[in-house]
Amino acid sequence: MPEANESRLAIFPVLADRSKGGHMGRTALMKYMYLLQTVRGVPLGYHFTLYSYGPFDSDVLSDLSIAEALEAVKTELELYSGGYGYKIRAGRNAKWLERRASKFLNKYSGDIDWVIKKFGAFTSAELELIGTIVYVDQESAGGKKRIGLNQIAKLVHEIKPHFAESKVLQFAQKLEKEKILGAAS
Amino acid sequence: MHTRFEHSLGVMQVATLLYDAICQKSAEILKSDLAYNKDGLGRDRQLVRFAALLHDVGHSPFSHGSEDLFPIRPGGKRFKHEDYSVEIIRSELRSAIEEHNLNANYGLDAEDIAALVEGTSKAKQPIFWRDLIDGQMDADRMDYLLRDSYHTGVKYGGFDLSRILTTIRAIRSRDGHSPQLGVSRGGWHAAEGLVLARYFMFTQIYFHKTRVAYDIHLRGALKELLPGGFFPAPSGLGLKSYLKWDDWKVLGLLAGGKGGSHGTRLRTRNHFRRVFDTPEVPTKKDLEIFERVKKKLGRLVVAEEYSTKSWYKTGQPDIPVIDDHNPKDVKPLSKYSSVVRGLKANNQIFLYVSPEKFESADAKVREITSHARSK
Numbered sequence: 001m002p003e004a005n006e007s008r009l010a011i012f013p014v015l016a017d018r019s020k021g022g023h024m025g026r027t028a029l030m031k032y033m034y035l036l037q038t039v040r041g042v043p044l045g046y047h048f049t050l051y052s053y054g055p056f057d058s059d060v061l062s063d064l065s066i067a068e069a070l071e072a073v074k075t076e077l078e079l080y081s082g083g084y085g086y087k088i089r090a091g092r093n094a095k096w097l098e099r100r101a102s103k104f105l106n107k108y109s110g111d112i113d114w115v116i117k118k119f120g121a122f123t124s125a126e127l128e129l130i131g132t133i134v135y136v137d138q139e140s141a142g143g144k145k146r147i148g149l150n151q152i153a154k155l156v157h158e159i160k161p162h163f164a165e166s167k168v169l170q171f172a173q174k175l176e177k178e179k180i181l182g183a184a185s
Numbered sequence: 186m187h188t189r190f191e192h193s194l195g196v197m198q199v200a201t202l203l204y205d206a207i208c209q210k211s212a213e214i215l216k217s218d219l220a221y222n223k224d225g226l227g228r229d230r231q232l233v234r235f236a237a238l239l240h241d242v243g244h245s246p247f248s249h250g251s252e253d254l255f256p257i258r259p260g261g262k263r264f265k266h267e268d269y270s271v272e273i274i275r276s277e278l279r280s281a282i283e284e285h286n287l288n289a290n291y292g293l294d295a296e297d298i299a300a301l302v303e304g305t306s307k308a309k310q311p312i313f314w315r316d317l318i319d320g321q322m323d324a325d326r327m328d329y330l331l332r333d334s335y336h337t338g339v340k341y342g343g344f345d346l347s348r349i350l351t352t353i354r355a356i357r358s359r360d361g362h363s364p365q366l367g368v369s370r371g372g373w374h375a376a377e378g379l380v381l382a383r384y385f386m387f388t389q390i391y392f393h394k395t396r397v398a399y400d401i402h403l404r405g406a407l408k409e410l411l412p413g414g415f416f417p418a419p420s421g422l423g424l425k426s427y428l429k430w431d432d433w434k435v436l437g438l439l440a441g442g443k444g445g446s447h448g449t450r451l452r453t454r455n456h457f458r459r460v461f462d463t464p465e466v467p468t469k470k471d472l473e474i475f476e477r478v479k480k481k482l483g484r485l486v487v488a489e490e491y492s493t494k495s496w497y498k499t500g501q502p503d504i505p506v507i508d509d510h511n512p513k514d515v516k517p518l519s520k521y522s523s524v525v526r527g528l529k530a531n532n533q534i535f536l537y538v539s540p541e542k543f544e545s546a547d548a549k550v551r552e553i554t555s556h557a558r559s560k
Contacts, residue, residue, distance in 0.1 A: 052315070096469060161220045
């Protein structure tokens with residue numbers, strides 16, 4: 001396995017272990033990887049683009065399937081009223097994979113802690129919203145025409161009309177206060 | 186033989202059928218959750234058709250086979266064919282789209298189409314439809330599976346498109362989330378069929394050892410043919426120059442004796458030979474054996490190729506299945522289908538050697554593998 005791929009896979013069980021209860025959902029995983037790469041500059045090599053459910057790269061889920069096949073993580077489906085979700089936990093070969101990618105994991109251990117500490121308490125729907133806000137902010141930074149929070153809120157509301165513009169603005173303000181907006185990688 | 190143009194027309198047609206089916210079956214959700222009215226849906230139908238038609242317009246000669254020769258963009262990531270597609274839409278095709286008489290009915294900008302293909306916030310409300318262009322049940326894969334199956338003559342790749350069209354829906358799969366594309370309960374076997382069609386086509390055709398070998402030679406030959414060994418970047422004069430690189434130009438150069446040693450192998454059909462491969466879903470032990478084989482072969486290895494594909498991703502795009510009689514009952518396809526649930530991601534690795542060295546390399550591989558088996 002190429003070293004870069006191993007590093008990406010090895011992050012999964014570490015994120016799960018450090019999450020509350022020793023597990024995380026798949027939306028959370030996708031958005032954690034996005035935030036690690038985009039806000040903290042962790043070189044994961046994903047290519048996130050925007051969908052109605054926020055920034056997404058199917059390679060993250062391909063990697064997750066490979067990590068599952070290697071038993072570095074295990075996933076359970078949970079059904080509940082109004083939908084379903086997943087619980088990802090470290091698997092029995094997690095430590096083996098972590099050892100192989102130890103240099104990478106040591107280097108970015110602080111970033112992994114950061115993403116769990118800052119975002120670990122949000123619901124999956126909120127993480128989709130946060131990811132979309134950061135994506136819109138990053139796009140405007142990339143285009144050298146930084147846009148204000150009100151404009152971000154308006155744009156995100158157009159993408160996700162089921163979130164009120166005022167709620168989007170609240171989240172954007174919180175992210176700006178935390179210096180997460182404007183943190184171009 | 187078929188062309189990407191033919192496929193693009195097919196994607197546009199399938200996307201249109203899917204779009205119309207969703208508008209018919211999920212009018213209420215499109216109105217309540219995505220704020221659509223009749224005019225908005227009429228405009229976005231045309232937008233989706235354009236995006237479907239043009240999503241692949243930026244492909245390099247022989248498509249995916251030469252994507253490793255795209256240059257690296259500032260920031261360190263390689264350009265993708267979608268980057269070329271959107272630049273072509275924004276520049277070369279802009280006036281053809283915006284100034285067409287019929288566009289007075291829709292008011293579409295080239296940028297609207299590019300944003301939907303690229304996945305940027307400029308797409309706004311129509312971003313919902315991006316799953317029809319690039320998603321678990323997109324028009325692209327529905328067309329290429331059926332088309333490639335037909336043209337290669339294999340018996341894989343088929344699935345029930347008509348049943349998918351009857352059962353596709355926009356579904357509120359989870360509280361507080363955007364609606365997603367899914368199927369009603371009567372369509373889950375059709376959705377399962379689509380996933381399996383893809384699994385078979387990848388394992389039997391796209392990841393076939395000899396087809397993969399020809400990718401290596403095509404890439405090697407193109408590296409010789411391209412100035413500096415890479416395609417130009419997708420902007421300004423670079424894009425103009427890129428557009429001159431099509432299949433016909435490359436075939437002409439190869440036929441004229443160009444392309445170096447890889448060009449010669451393509452002309453004489455004397456391709457590299459696979460000497461070792463891991464199982465499609467390798468275990469920890471398989472990967473350890475692979476590393477020992479690779480070390481033993483040393484410089485005999487001329488190419489190491491990865492066939493990495495997840496047939497079905499049980500995450501965000503997990504296809505939701507809804508009970509039409511009880512809209513609160515939404516479960517993912519992987520819950521209904523034990524076959525889909527059991528599919529594991531392909532992570533196969535191939536090692537290739539030159540045909541002239543195959544026998545000695547094969548003997549070395551046998552030393553390792555027979556020893557590993559006896560352990």
